[in-house]
C-alpha cells in the first residue's frame with residue numbers, strides 16, 4: 196500500500212506548548228518499498244512513524260494510506276517497537292503473544308494457528324512456542340514482536356529501532372532475516388534507525404531527517420545495491436561517507 200504525507204506538521208499538546216516537532220513533511224512511500232528514516236536522536240523519527248500508524252494525528256496536513264486519510268490505527272499497519280520488555284505480554288507464551296492480535300480480531304481457530312505458525316517459521320521460532328518472554332534472549336524477544344506483526348498480515352510494516360538494544364552480531368543476523376522476510380511477504384516497510392550501516396544494509400531508500408524542532412526530511416538517498424549488501428562495494432562506501440557527514444552536521448546542530 197502506498198503512503199502519502201502532505202504538509203504534515205505535528206506538535207505535542209496540539210501546539211499549545213513549544214515548537215512543532217515536525218514541520219511541513221511531504222513524503223510518498225510506494226507500495227512494497229523498504230524505506231529507512233534516519234536522523235539524530237530526538238528529531239522526530241518515532242513521531243513520524245506514529246503518525247503513519249495512526250497513534251497520533253497531524254496538527255496540520257494529512258497522512259493517507261492507499262488513498263484514504265488515516266484517522267487512527269488499522270489492521271493494514273503493524274508496528275514493532277524498540278522496547279524489549281514492555282512490548283510483549285510477560286504472562287503469555289511465545290505462541291500466546293503471536294496469536295494475541297488474531298484472537299482480538301476473532302480470527303477462526305484454524306486460521307489463527309496457520310497464520311501464527313507461518314509467522315513463527317519466518318522468524319525461526321517454531322521450536323520455542325511454549326516459552327515465556329522471560330526465558331528468551333533479547334534477539335528472540337524482537338523476533339516474537341516481528342512474528343506478532345507478521346501474523347496479522349499487515350500491508351505496511353512499521354518498525355521503530357527494533358534492534359537498537361541488541362549486540363552487533365545479533366543485530367546483523369536479524370537484519371539479514373528481516374530482508375528475507377520482507378522479500379517473501381512483499382509489503383511496504385518503514386524502519387527507523389540512527390545507525391547508518393543498518394540503514395544501508397536494509398533500505399532501498401534512506402531519508403535523512405533534519406534536527407528538530409521543526410524537523411523535516413533533509414536529504415534522500417537511493418541505495419542501488421542488491422541484497423545482501425556488500426559493505427566493501429564502492430557505492431556502499433560512498434553512501435556511508437555521505438550519510439556520515441550529513442548526519443554529523445545535524446547532530447552538531449542538536450548539540451550547539
Ligand SMILES: Nc1ncnc2c1ncn2[C@@H]1O[C@H](COP(=O)(O)OP(=O)(O)OP(=O)(O)O)[C@@H](O)[C@H]1O
Nearest residue numbers: 207216234235236237238239240241242243389407
Ligand atoms: N509524548 C510526548 N510528549 C511531548 N513531547 C514528546 C513526546 N514524545 C516525544 N516528544 C518529543 O518530541 C521530539 C521527537 O521525539 P521522537 O521520539 O519522535 O524522536 P526520535 O527521533 O524518534 O528520537 P530517538 O532516536 O531518540 O528515539 C523530542 O524532542 C521528544 O522529547
